[in-house]
């Protein structure tokens with residue numbers, strides 16, 4: 346399947362259906378869009394995103410803001426903020442439900458955390474190019490590092506429903522068990538169950554830097570060892586990855602060693618989100634010095650072979 350373009354890019358009003366804490370600073374908000382939003386977002390590719398306007402959203406009461414966030418949360422918000430989706434569900438009436446898994450890190454996400462059922466949020470989208478499924482693929486490895494989880498949950502569900510013949514394996518990494526942005530539980534035998542992937546019926550292996558759950562070490566190292574033992578996942582396979590840049594770089598290295606095509610979802614600070622301000626450049630390998638693509642317009646998903654990653658894989662990752 347070819348990468349999608351971005352049809353119907355415009356401003357939509359989402360109505361908050363629910364907004365709940367999952368664990369720690371991680372929350373899940375679900376927005377409902379009308380039929381116009383449904384035709385724009387109903388068929389987006391996992392990895393595409395929207396720019397949320399939270400500038401007019403009231404701050405929650407002080408006691409509902411984590412103490413370390415109280416000063417930062419008072420900062421004015423001038424720009425929209427980019428968010429991808431962890432699930433997109435088309436409704437029978439033509440509308441759509443958009444689910445966003447988010448981490449409360451600053452003024453916009455603090456405001457988002459205070460949005461109650463029935464409130465409206467302005468979102469601009471859909472934006473960018475998401476993950477695409479190469480022809481003839483039989484297996485897909487989805488690698489999620491830290492907050493790289495949301496589009497991977499969307500992608501796993503998308504593949505299960507539209508490409509049921511593709512065998513999936515999810516690899517999720519985080520610094521420690523508490524840093525997984527999922528509904529994760531630790532069983533008595535120490536195994537980790539991640540409900541988001543369990544619900545889709547996709548097997549999932551986890552890695553933590555500190556060994557508090559699953560494999561002790563980087564998710565890219567876990568994947569490399571696993572690929573060493575699972576010959577069939579080296580053929581007719583594709584790797585999809587989202588997470589910190591050092592993790593993406595290490596994942597791209599492993600993919601190259603095993604000769605598996607790899608797509609990575611990159612993150613950059615974004616101002617406009619629509620290709621105008623040039624603030625989101627991603628350097629690409631090229632014969633010429635300094636070839637750049639725009640994360641918001643050409644990405645955020647790129648072919649890993651072509652990206653010149655900012656940080657070296659040894660430079661700390663998950």
Ligand SMILES: Cc1cc2nc3c(=O)[nH]c(=O)nc-3n(C[C@H](O)[C@H](O)[C@H](O)COP(=O)(O)OP(=O)(O)OC[C@H]3O[C@@H](n4cnc5c(N)ncnc54)[C@H](O)[C@@H]3O)c2cc1C
Pocket residue numbers: 394426427428429430445446447448449450451452453454455492495496611612613614615645
């Ligand atoms: C394509 C894309 C999809 C995203 N999807 C999600 C998502 O599904 N869930 C989610 O929680 N977050 C997602 N993000 C990140 C999200 O946009 C930021 O967390 C948000 O803008 C923070 O806003 P804030 O005002 O709360 O905090 P800010 O004060 O703006 O930021 C808090 C801290 O996070 C850093 N930061 C903010 N945005 C970025 C960025 N884009 N890249 C690197 N560092 C950043 C800042 O430098 C600062 O240190 C996505 C970003 C991009 C580019």
Ligand code: FES
Pocket residue numbers: 614615616617618619620621622623624625639640641642
């Ligand atoms: S955010 Fe403005 S060009 Fe990408």
